[in-house]
Amino acid sequence: MVVKGTLIHTPVLGEVETIKHALVTIDDSGQISSIRSPGTASYDEEIIAASSAGQLFELGANQYLLPGLVDLHIHAPQWPQVGTALHLPLYDWLQQCTFPLEAKYDDLGFARQNYESLVDNLLANGTTTATCYGTIHLEATKLLAEICLDRGQRAVIGKIAMDNRQECPDFYRDKSTTSGLDGTRALIEHIRNLPGNEDGRVLPAVTPRFIPGCTDEMLEGLGSIADEYNCHVQTHCSESDWEHDYVIERHGVNDTQSLDRFQLLTDKTVLAHSNLISDEDMSTIKTRASGIAHCPLSNVYFSNAVFPARRALDRGLKVGLGTDISGGPSPSILHNCQASVNSSRMLEEGVDPTVRRGERGTPNSRIDYLEAFWMATVGGAETLGLKVGRFEEGYSFDAMVIDRNVADTNLQGLDDFQSGEDALQKIIYNAERRNIANVWVQGRMVKGS
Numbered sequence: 001m002v003v004k005g006t007l008i009h010t011p012v013l014g015e016v017e018t019i020k021h022a023l024v025t026i027d028d029s030g031q032i033s034s035i036r037s038p039g040t041a042s043y044d045e046e047i048i049a050a051s052s053a054g055q056l057f058e059l060g061a062n063q064y065l066l067p068g069l070v071d072l073h074i075h076a077p078q079w080p081q082v083g084t085a086l087h088l089p090l091y092d093w094l095q096q097c098t099f100p101l102e103a104k105y106d107d108l109g110f111a112r113q114n115y116e117s118l119v120d121n122l123l124a125n126g127t128t129t130a131t132c133y134g135t136i137h138l139e140a141t142k143l144l145a146e147i148c149l150d151r152g153q154r155a156v157i158g159k160i161a162m163d164n165r166q167e168c169p170d171f172y173r174d175k176s177t178t179s180g181l182d183g184t185r186a187l188i189e190h191i192r193n194l195p196g197n198e199d200g201r202v203l204p205a206v207t208p209r210f211i212p213g214c215t216d217e218m219l220e221g222l223g224s225i226a227d228e229y230n231c232h233v234q235t236h237c238s239e240s241d242w243e244h245d246y247v248i249e250r251h252g253v254n255d256t257q258s259l260d261r262f263q264l265l266t267d268k269t270v271l272a273h274s275n276l277i278s279d280e281d282m283s284t285i286k287t288r289a290s291g292i293a294h295c296p297l298s299n300v301y302f303s304n305a306v307f308p309a310r311r312a313l314d315r316g317l318k319v320g321l322g323t324d325i326s327g328g329p330s331p332s333i334l335h336n337c338q339a340s341v342n343s344s345r346m347l348e349e350g351v352d353p354t355v356r357r358g359e360r361g362t363p364n365s366r367i368d369y370l371e372a373f374w375m376a377t378v379g380g381a382e383t384l385g386l387k388v389g390r391f392e393e394g395y396s397f398d399a400m401v402i403d404r405n406v407a408d409t410n411l412q413g414l415d416d417f418q419s420g421e422d423a424l425q426k427i428i429y430n431a432e433r434r435n436i437a438n439v440w441v442q443g444r445m446v447k448g449s
């Protein structure tokens, strides 16, 4: 297949590349085999050949080809709760709302209905890679992986491990440490051996929910499994005051240092939130080549602080974006792009009007929309070690078409703008799911026609 149209992406942090009338050639395995600009060798011949073979997909006027979005942090079972239950602090929210909801996923009918709906909505919002926590239930989490594979969703998926009797209720806890570890192994094996998953479009992850939810024995066992299988790891890290202080109290160190002791910081680890990490923690995360899932909308409600995105990016840490469904109220990574810019600006300026100008904020904290979009694509991809998130030879064709020509849209005036910068900024702030006309994962069209 050859896709022809104006392409916009951010392969380098803080920079945009726009190619008008680009020709992106995709091979049978869904990889990009070439990208041509008008006037380069065999550009015209390629169009004629693709067109006569019925293999040319041509974007219309006011349509733009962008990379698909990478969501680094989703709680798949919390989908029915999205946009509600945001009035409680983290501990109460977990105990009163979230654990009771997640416990319902021992019912596979309930799981199927909600997981299918989630995946359909993620793809409709342009999320081509979904990094998901399941529940403690092995069978329901296997089902989530199968639904992702079936619908074409690229995904990283883990069975949640949580066995600590002090922090997890009787109705929602791994039966024992051993059963949690066995279930983790079983899910990894199941996903790796799923028929149709030979190219690894769905990948398994070791998933300690967070340190408070796990015994030391569980954390140690999960570190060994991550090493044995060389698979992804996902967990929460220094998210809120309560959680961060709990870990200091129990282990005498910050989450980052504790996770490191249990071999849970690898180059395939995704640390959700990490709002309260210290400079030392940042150094450790960088040394281990782990990455951070910045979840700016969720952080408004649960974290008690703004993640220092500027500092993390300046230090060269891998940072991507997460919706944290349902800690964050929206399934849209574009909404989280906006929120990451907004919260960084508020961190920089400060928020208390009774404090004098100049003393109100934290200088040099802002990020801009280009850096937000980089996190939403390249940063997420690099954190997961996946060749997606930009248009480049050898990368998978995970992409979306943003369409201006739809009824009743907020995306106005795009055609008046010549630069890719302006187009991208407008898209980030005003494109909604109705403007996402087509989505492909690994060259397979999963939205539109």
Ligand code: GUN
Residues within 6 Å of the ligand: 075, 090, 094, 098, 209, 210, 236, 239, 298, 302, 324, 327
């Ligand atoms: N910490 C432990 N579990 C969760 C969860 O489900 N959501 C968020 N935001 N933080 C958590």
Ligand code: FE
Residues within 6 Å of the ligand: 073, 075, 236, 272, 324, 327
């Ligand atoms: Fe979370």
